[in-house]
Amino acid sequence: MASVPQIKIPAVYMRGGTSKGVFFRLQDLPEPAQQPGPARDALLLRVIGSPDPYAKQIDGMGAATSSTSKTVILSRSARPDHDVDYLFGQVSIDSAFVDWSGNCGNLSAAVGPFAIAQGLIERARVPQNGICTVRIWQANIGKTIVAHVPIVEGEVQETGDFELDGVTFPAAEVPLEFIDPADEGDGEGGGAMFPTGKLIDDLEVAGVGTLKATLINAGIPTIFVNAADIGYTGIELQDAINGDAKALAMFETIRAHGAVKMGLIKDIAEAAKRQHTPKVAFVAPPKDYTASSGKSVRAGDVDLLVRALSMGKLHHAMMGTAAVAIGTAAAIPGTLVNLAAGGGERQAVRFGHPSGTLRVGAEARKADDGEWVVTKALMSRSARVLMEGWVRVPGDSF
Known part of the structure; x- marks a missing residue:
């Protein structure tokens, strides 16, 4: 040959x-x-x-x-x-x-x-x-x-x-x-930071029900839902979800319906060809848990808990772009992320993820037209x- x-x-x-x-x-x-x-x-x-x-x-x-x-x-x-x-x-x-x-x-x-x-x-x-x-x-x-x-x-x-x-x-x-x-209005998905114009939407998901969701274009298009609404606590590690085919199918269905509502795709069938975006994540108020490394994370160490899926699996830590979305949404009073963190205006949050914690900041202000504007998000990596x-x-x- x-x-x-x-x-x-x-x-x-x-x-x-x-x-x-x-x-x-x-x-x-x-x-x-x-x-x-x-x-x-x-x-x-x-x-x-x-x-x-x-x-x-x-x-x-x-x-x-x-x-x-x-x-x-x-x-x-x-x-x-x-x-x-x-x-x-x-x-x-x-x-x-x-x-x-x-x-x-x-x-x-x-x-x-x-x-x-x-x-x-x-x-x-x-x-x-x-x-x-x-x-x-x-x-x-x-x-x-x-x-x-x-x-x-x-x-x-x-x-x-x-x-x-x-x-x-x-x-x-x-x-x-x-x-x-x-997003400032000239990209995919309707363009706006909140493509539906709402801080919290009622997202109808076939086979799951109607979920409260924050749909945001910041860092990366992201769909946030409450952990409790889908049967979770926010302290889950990878094994609790990635070995559960039914759970993964549910998250993919949420992601597909959210992508349609955000204007990223026209039909849920298109989601298979857009695996990287949007992300889907679930949030919860702080709780004690043990991270995947064995490290103890105390409720007092964090402002909220976030778990996010990437390419169909629960991420082992947190995607950097999703962290930008978290920081941005947390800075805007009334989003699900902000409410899970206790509400109010804030310039930074520390959230718990499967591997531990991460701090991310965002500078947000209200524009003259009453819309929220985020000028930058900040975090450190290596x-x-x-x-x-x-x-x-x-x-x-x-």
Whole structure:
């Protein structure tokens, strides 16, 4: 049988927040994959090891979870006042599909460090010691992210004492600002931060009933429901949901109906082709629980509890973009997230997730027309290079 030689593509395998992904410079991709389209998708699928009917991604760089089946493409930005363009691809594990509909907030923490290390930032901009501010254009959603990357002796600092629940080892802190994280009216899904115009909707879900829901476009389109309304307490860990086929089907049905109501899709059947967005999450008031690491989380440690699903499974911690949605919704009195946290105006919340806790802030104000406006959301993550060199794929993969 004729054999096809493998090709080598420069790449870096990075952790960002509680996710991992394969990072590329756009200029390093094979020419057919330097443009959006089937060739690019096919290449990234083969790099990650999808589609895999065994759902293990053994023959690729993925690790068989939504948090690790990710790719990033970076290039110098032609946009004014931005340093790099950041494109994120969420790769399906068991189907031949790359979802480009949203951002990854966790991997956003690795974009600045990658850009600096890979020469996408002018060396004159990088201090010998201090902070290098990298302005990132998030191309999937058309938003600006500002990363504050620590520099030591002219190189990106990766080690440090910043601890992030869901990540085993401490590292250097990378503060992130998500500028104007809410949709402003020119995107998908009706455009507004609250696409239905309401802080709380009655969401009719076939086979489930009518649920109170907050539908928000901030960070990433997200559907929030009350844990108690769907039979949960808010202290669940992954095993309580991910092994329950009936529960997963219920969440996917909620997600599909919410996507229609948000205007993201026209029919629930389209949800299967939009796996990355919207997210669905459930909230509850604080309670004591034991995190997946064995760490005790006390009710007094948090303002509320949140559990979120990504790519059809309960996330082991919290997606960074969903954290932006949580912080934004918490800052606006009357949303389900805000009410679970006790109500009132607030600039930050600390919420409990399966791996521990996370603090996220948001700056919100009422505009002259009475609508809420969020100017930025803030949180800290960390990032680290795990491996760098080349990925190899068969030459006929794309």
